[in-house]
Amino acid sequence: MTPPIDAHVRLDTHPTHPSAVTAVLTGSQARIALMALEAADWTVAADNVLVLARIDHEEPYWARDAAKHLSADGITVEITPRLREAMDEEWTWANYPMPWCTRSEIREVSNQAQKIHDDIRHGHLLIHAHAHDGHTTVAVGTYLHRGGKSVYLHGEDHLRQVADTFDSPTQALLAFEKVHGTDMRPGPAPLTDAERAAVEARATLDLGAAKPGPHRPEPETVPVYLADAGDHDALLDSFLDRHGEFEKWRTWSDDTTHAIHESQTLRIERVHETPAHETAWTVAAYETPVSDRMWVLTATGATPAPVLQDLLTHLADGDGWDTTTGVPVDEKMVTAATQPLSDAGWKHTVDGRWIRWTSPDGNVGVQFDAFTAQHPNQNLATWTVWAGPGPDRPTWAITASPHTPSSLLAGLAETLAHETGTHQAQPAGREHRTSLATSPPATPMFTADPAVSRSR
DSSP: OOOOOSOEEEEEEOSSSSSOEEEEEESTTHHHHHHHHHHTTOEEEETTEEEEOOSSSOHHHHHHHHHHHHHHTTOEEEEOHHHHHHHHOOOOOTTOSOTTSOHHHHHHHHHHHHHHHHHHHTTSEEEEEEEEOSSSEEEEEEESSGGGOEEEEESSGGGOEEEEEESSHHHHHHHHHHHHTTTOEESOOOOOHHHHHHHHHHHOOOHHHHSOOTTSOOOEEEEGGGSOOOOHHHHHHHHHHHOTTEEEEEOTTSSEEEEEETTSSEEEEEESSOOTTSEEEEEEEESSTTSOEEEEEEEETTSOHHHHHHHHHHHHSTTTTOOOOSSOOOHHHHHHHHHHHHHTTOEEEEETTEEEEEOTTSSEEEEEETTGGGOTTSOOOOEEEEESSBTTBOSEEEEEOTTSOHHHHHHHHHHHHHOEEEEOOOOTTOOOOOOOOSSOOOOOOOOSSOOOEEOO
């Protein structure tokens, strides 16, 4: 299993620019995150501080895209609530000249314009001359790469496009002069308001406010069961991006997302905006698309991101959710599921119907209910993984029914026994309160035929 990268990225809105985004990097391997962001056209403003400032005002969208890729690479990403709100905002350009375009098509047009702007800014596209055609700015230039093609540019900011190409600068300048000779001016046009704002956003960042200081300690490496919950929504989005065999569905209220395998026999439910101690994830497996559940697993909202990541990875590995139903769980199944815990020296105790394995530090445990295991036709919570004071007062918990595959449970046990994650320590002088559940999390309704609508 690939070890986690010791890098933490905190994304936030720019303190002065209305749409720009900042990234503050910490961790011994922060350089890896920095190089990834630089490759996505983020600008380094100071040591481990970057800014994304664009002329199309789509910074929140591309910041979300960057967060997905960083998370997929094993880098911890934190998104502040105010940036999250900006990411979720729906808007479009007023009086857009191409009203037939969808929102995604508008974004693609503006992204192409952004690439032209970036090529000019980085010196990859040399502008020979510009003019005003009575409606907008036009220009002619030559790429210093891409085979040295010369281009005729039409428009400004998010509407700038390549309107024509030429094989040489001479051909391009002659054609440009023929049309715009009287208005032709050497070099690039003066900066637009949007371009000036982007320059200022990259140059005037209040680094005192952006840099991590004593009020925000660097994240520490901890056992995986003590790691931060991270961004569960980004985790699901990254999983869906990498696994096309799962299709994304949203409920009519947008409160819940379903990821359904192409076979229709494995379904993942993610309930958004869920309190930390309540069920936020439900995984259900079926023998056929219309049969009853074979098994069900739930996880609460505070479950650490690395634990969920490993769980999703297992689910994506072929038919890893297959199991045998109709027979009681036997000792062999229990031993297979918990062998990694025994090998790691976890304390093993028996208390009536409860069999427990507890980590050496006492901060996490796995509990098997021998009574519910004797009812194989019911999807009762037979397995409980908890962190915190105990299974009845967990900081986070995972429950699983009797026939949850032993291989999946063993993989989860392996993660708990050996993996690490990161935890953002609370600033000195501030009290941190953890909301605790008063009872084990309940299993939500997850029907064989959910009333959902496609959103992919």
